[in-house]
Amino acid sequence: MGRYTGPVCRLCRREGTQLYLKGQRCYSKCNIESPPGMHNWRKGKLSEFGKRLREKQKVKRYYGIYERQFKNYFNQASKQKGNTGENLLILLERRLDNVICRGQFTHSRANARQLINHGHLLVNGKKVDIPSYLVKVGDVIEVKKKESSKNIIIKNIENPVPAGVPSWLELDKEAPSMKVVQQPNREEIQIEIHDQMIVEFCSR
Template structure:
């Protein structure tokens, strides 16, 4: 299955919520969801009330689209979370947060997860001094995520070094001067500021 390449604004409208897939544009008046917050399609206003299965499916699709992962990947995260100690839904969100592309986004190195994924694949980052170009790589406690020296002069990264970032979650630490971030702890449910009803996803896969 190929990655979705259509308009990401349609995805927000389909899920009935802002998924913040286009970075700063999602916070501006240009956001398509602000102009037309209804599902795409000519019969959007006349759709029937969702079933319990439909509600669970939409929550799963919303979460999958927020983090930009394919269905097969998402299912693997659920299966990994099931084998871990603790609450399955919270474990799954913690795994998604630990993806390298998400960590790059959370540190403020990219405006969106899609941009972070692209920059990781282009080889702009290292983990503990070693090349890291796999977006799905999971970070561990005490890992240091840095921008390669050869990439630090890129305009986006230079602006970050000068202006800093104020939205870094507490499980991460950002060193603006050196353009590096450190994983202080594994993310807990209270550290994840996305509105997700993870129990619905667990119910969907447990059917």
Template sequence: MARYIGPKSRIARKFGEAIFGPDKVLSKRNYPPGQHGNNRRRKTSEYGIMLAEKQKAKYTYGVLEKQFRNMFDKAAKSSGITGEVLLQNLECRLDNVVYRLGIAPTRAAARQLVSHKHIVVDGKVVNIPSYSVKPGQIVGVREKAKSLEVIADSLAGFNHGKYPWIEWDESSKAGKFLHKPERADIPENIREQLIVELYSKN
């Protein structure tokens, strides 16, 4: 399964945001990596700013270039605002839904749970992280995986009311995907219009 496996703290420092989850290194060194990271004065070009925004979105959701481009092309052909549709489609990925439900502490951990067949959709095991969850579908923890420490630790104290497009049922350790989220409800700090402008130049 293709995914980014490089140094995550360097990437987080590059964007100045904890895009992979809590990061102790970022809190200590909140400036770009490299020998001159704290003293750079070079102005980033307009193209560079747009490219960085695309990279940030890719790293945030754990999607590689080809897959991200395919998702953009699909969003561009859909009705609605392309950038918003792109983010909505990213939010529908199974690994992201597992993360939003609090079943895993990070998207990377959610991908691992999905790949290892610990997650079910409508009662059936789905081990494809990029699977697109549809409104009305129920995503939950496989029965024999409910005792896993990583899942129990992640769910402990998680606020299940903060995402209005999903509904959690504690007794069944499952959540219902109610509808695609509105852009205003997606908390990620991504300027999707810059991504649209970048691809329109290519």
């Protein structure tokens, strides 16, 4: 199954929360109260299973990952020490496409994936064209010296989204470049996620 290419606003409506899939436009007034479908027929009380499923789907849609990718991340998180839910979210925050978006190089993860796939970015001086690449503390992400590459990034940095740059990233607007100064902070994730529900769903 390929990546979802339909209207992304219906995904926010389905989850009942803003997933910030369209960048700047998501910060204006957006109706997410009514679920997709004719006459809101999907309204109703969710079962405990349904609530946990929706949390998992919310995370997948927010980060733009496939089911198989999600399972791999969950398996990796469960093998690490500490809280599995928190480990999972930190792994997802470390994805290069998410880092590019959180650091204001782009305003959406979809645009970040496009930039990475087209080879506009360097990590520690080397070209990386894999959106799922996991950054580490100390990694420096730069834009290729190509003028067209810089213009795309500079335009986005000059028109930042209200969310701001998280504390675990250090943005240099002049270069432009960003540095991962520490592990991602669980408290600075942009949307509310009940990670324990996800762990319960995946461990059933």
